Amino acid sequence: MEISAQTKSSHPKVVIIGGGFGGLYAAMKLASQPVDVTLIDRTNYHLFQPLLYQVATAMLSPADIAQPIRAILREAKNIRVVMGRVESIDPEAKIVHTHALRYPYEYLILAAGARHSYFGNDQWEAFAPGLKNLSDALELRRRILNSFEIAETTEDPEIRHAAMTFVIIGAGPTGVEMAGSISELAKRTVVHDFRHIQTQRVRIVLLDAAPKVLPTFADSLCASALKQLKELGIEVKLGTKVVGVTPEGVQLEKEFIRARTVVWAAGNAASPLAKQLGEVDRQGRIIVSRDLSVPGHPEIFAIGDVANFPPQEGKPLPGVAPLAMQSGEHAAGNILAQVSGRQTKTFKYWDKGTMATIGRSKAIADLKIIKLSGFLAWLSWLFIHLLFIVELRNRILIFLQWAWSYTTYTSGARLTYPSFRPAVPPKEGMRASTDDII
Amino acid sequence: MEISAQTKSSHPKVVIIGGGFGGLYAAMKLASQPVDVTLIDRTNYHLFQPLLYQVATAMLSPADIAQPIRAILREAKNIRVVMGRVESIDPEAKIVHTHALRYPYEYLILAAGARHSYFGNDQWEAFAPGLKNLSDALELRRRILNSFEIAETTEDPEIRHAAMTFVIIGAGPTGVEMAGSISELAKRTVVHDFRHIQTQRVRIVLLDAAPKVLPTFADSLCASALKQLKELGIEVKLGTKVVGVTPEGVQLEKEFIRARTVVWAAGNAASPLAKQLGEVDRQGRIIVSRDLSVPGHPEIFAIGDVANFPPQEGKPLPGVAPLAMQSGEHAAGNILAQVSGRQTKTFKYWDKGTMATIGRSKAIADLKIIKLSGFLAWLSWLFIHLLFIVELRNRILIFLQWAWSYTTYTSGARLTYPSFRPAVPPKEGMRASTDDII
Numbered sequence: 001m002e003i004s005a006q007t008k009s010s011h012p013k014v015v016i017i018g019g020g021f022g023g024l025y026a027a028m029k030l031a032s033q034p035v036d037v038t039l040i041d042r043t044n045y046h047l048f049q050p051l052l053y054q055v056a057t058a059m060l061s062p063a064d065i066a067q068p069i070r071a072i073l074r075e076a077k078n079i080r081v082v083m084g085r086v087e088s089i090d091p092e093a094k095i096v097h098t099h100a101l102r103y104p105y106e107y108l109i110l111a112a113g114a115r116h117s118y119f120g121n122d123q124w125e126a127f128a129p130g131l132k133n134l135s136d137a138l139e140l141r142r143r144i145l146n147s148f149e150i151a152e153t154t155e156d157p158e159i160r161h162a163a164m165t166f167v168i169i170g171a172g173p174t175g176v177e178m179a180g181s182i183s184e185l186a187k188r189t190v191v192h193d194f195r196h197i198q199t200q201r202v203r204i205v206l207l208d209a210a211p212k213v214l215p216t217f218a219d220s221l222c223a224s225a226l227k228q229l230k231e232l233g234i235e236v237k238l239g240t241k242v243v244g245v246t247p248e249g250v251q252l253e254k255e256f257i258r259a260r261t262v263v264w265a266a267g268n269a270a271s272p273l274a275k276q277l278g279e280v281d282r283q284g285r286i287i288v289s290r291d292l293s294v295p296g297h298p299e300i301f302a303i304g305d306v307a308n309f310p311p312q313e314g315k316p317l318p319g320v321a322p323l324a325m326q327s328g329e330h331a332a333g334n335i336l337a338q339v340s341g342r343q344t345k346t347f348k349y350w351d352k353g354t355m356a357t358i359g360r361s362k363a364i365a366d367l368k369i370i371k372l373s374g375f376l377a378w379l380s381w382l383f384i385h386l387l388f389i390v391e392l393r394n395r396i397l398i399f400l401q402w403a404w405s406y407t408t409y410t411s412g413a414r415l416t417y418p419s420f421r422p423a424v425p426p427k428e429g430m431r432a433s434t435d436d437i438i
Numbered sequence: 439m440e441i442s443a444q445t446k447s448s449h450p451k452v453v454i455i456g457g458g459f460g461g462l463y464a465a466m467k468l469a470s471q472p473v474d475v476t477l478i479d480r481t482n483y484h485l486f487q488p489l490l491y492q493v494a495t496a497m498l499s500p501a502d503i504a505q506p507i508r509a510i511l512r513e514a515k516n517i518r519v520v521m522g523r524v525e526s527i528d529p530e531a532k533i534v535h536t537h538a539l540r541y542p543y544e545y546l547i548l549a550a551g552a553r554h555s556y557f558g559n560d561q562w563e564a565f566a567p568g569l570k571n572l573s574d575a576l577e578l579r580r581r582i583l584n585s586f587e588i589a590e591t592t593e594d595p596e597i598r599h600a601a602m603t604f605v606i607i608g609a610g611p612t613g614v615e616m617a618g619s620i621s622e623l624a625k626r627t628v629v630h631d632f633r634h635i636q637t638q639r640v641r642i643v644l645l646d647a648a649p650k651v652l653p654t655f656a657d658s659l660c661a662s663a664l665k666q667l668k669e670l671g672i673e674v675k676l677g678t679k680v681v682g683v684t685p686e687g688v689q690l691e692k693e694f695i696r697a698r699t700v701v702w703a704a705g706n707a708a709s710p711l712a713k714q715l716g717e718v719d720r721q722g723r724i725i726v727s728r729d730l731s732v733p734g735h736p737e738i739f740a741i742g743d744v745a746n747f748p749p750q751e752g753k754p755l756p757g758v759a760p761l762a763m764q765s766g767e768h769a770a771g772n773i774l775a776q777v778s779g780r781q782t783k784t785f786k787y788w789d790k791g792t793m794a795t796i797g798r799s800k801a802i803a804d805l806k807i808i809k810l811s812g813f814l815a816w817l818s819w820l821f822i823h824l825l826f827i828v829e830l831r832n833r834i835l836i837f838l839q840w841a842w843s844y845t846t847y848t849s850g851a852r853l854t855y856p857s858f859r860p861a862v863p864p865k866e867g868m869r870a871s872t873d874d875i876i
Contacts, residue, residue, distance in 0.1 A: 044583060045852070045853040396838065414483070415504040
């Protein structure tokens, strides 16, 4: 039985799908406006995704980077938050269907984000999980921490070597951050915890088919990032194509790297909801109009990672959190314009600069007026990320944990949970005592 | 293939099974002594179990109450920590078998703790999970938070009523803490987050077959606890036997309570490893000798929840953390005595007092020299629990989160993870949109 969602007021109904940066900023812009907003997300929290890699590498706890969406929006009486999984959108009837309920709308904002793309090799996912949500992060944390446990207890040098090898596929921001923080975990945090292995001897390999790391940055910053990665002892293999991922490791064109932990940080695919609304590009994103509406549907807007934006100054826009926030606010503004009979406005992305962190005191930052690398870039990264954490309480907790880790070389969340994933077939010859315990 | 664990020194080998309070305190006592210690735990962390209910009610994060055992013991070079699941003990050959390895020993300390007992009704577990480890706590958190989501979205008053009803079976410390903190969560923390339900109208029922709450306390304190529970609006039903737990709720002798969330806080059963070593009591605990050794095996000691201790002053000893700690230290001391050819000593529990917390500013405490209830008891509870949290970093973080929650009436960890549990058959008529999403 399908039940129609309750509505009380006679204001136009706006449905927002997704509570990430895009959906949340759209909702905040619509707060206390003459619209009736329903925000649907499949979790009960907004995730501060830029720090997800710190959950994966046991630096922060899930709750440090996740706030209940209800709590963030509690003052906005015209917004209701619904936890539910959207199954389909009917743009003709103007109805969003979740698992059990249906939500009619006058205006729709699609902010459903992206998952990883394995470029048609979905069978690799089990052996090389990505990093998009908390469940991903806890799975990676589990694999990384368990690898050290297995290396410590095994008597077989081949198994030990594979357990001490970490391969990261994709040298964009996520790949670089993961490589840097696995290095820090191994070489600093757990270095005194084991008796039989020397964790500082880990092998960390960062692969990319492109010829540069962090290719969206200026050449001078790319070169600096590469140098900083090498200082951390990370093997960077550029121009290297992955031809296979197996339970035993990663097959390149000319070599096979035996590794127990493989991280996928290459390639995005927009939410499959996108293609229910119109034409999509190769990454599954909707090619939106200048005002962010979906062509042929002035009442539907697509924002963030689910949208392919018109280029600005001849360049495509980067898939970063500020773009999601700004496009969310802009789409909300255009809905309010339509509601009050005004014209919608063209979206203009204001690029305040980009930055990527590599490790302790290591980062690059392009702040438009100045390019930074090393310690200063890292300090700005810390500052800006703290500034954007939504809730004051989390800001304080994260600051304290960072300060503590920085001064004591420890990290706070070195525990693993039971796996959320369907059991992966045991890696042949790599099964050790702890492999299937936690 | 079984591999024997590596050993380097010629000191007697001590194996400790379990890294809870008992096992950890035994290990700390054996640090830097002339013994070769292996501590085996199935997780990589020591859990501060007395605060587990705060993880279940979204007040704290798992990492706040869990520290890596390796990190706690990193200075003790004669101790190795192994993550592994013990499958059997061979007391004649003196070998502990884990999933893949075998650990020979000269001395053994069994500190494997307890799980819940459903008194022969194991089929109740799926509908009424208990609270012993982090996975339990996160499962309960998921059920509690999802109940509000379901109540908010459903149109069916019966489903809403069942989702707003929480039954806790067992009025010992865990049951009382859970009842109190679910009440606080509903009536304070999330009260402004929902639009269609009034969370302060939850029904919380605390059941026990015994005629008193917290029956190990003095009568005056029991009466005070009962009064404090009623001030929180909790229905306390004493002398009430549970005859069934179903997907729809709890069957009592004379009534059926429809409830979506049921918590099991009644009854313990010691680790099944106990009965491999000798005679056990009805709760599966080993009846230990005065020096804590297992009768017939002077080289094996059982401590904490896995041991049935000789009564002191005619009274059985309480199953609390200080007893586990003291018995762990005592067993370790007796092993050191045997190693150096001295006599083992009789165990004497030093009862420093007991306390139970009920909610914000509500608690009872029997500190031997003085009995407290209400705000003062609650303050002493806070102080003593902070004092015992093993790591300084966690002490600061927990203190801050408590201080924040106390002053702002919010709580920090209101997110749910995917379920770790095998899927429970959907409750008939109680399935709503979010029931199987997260």
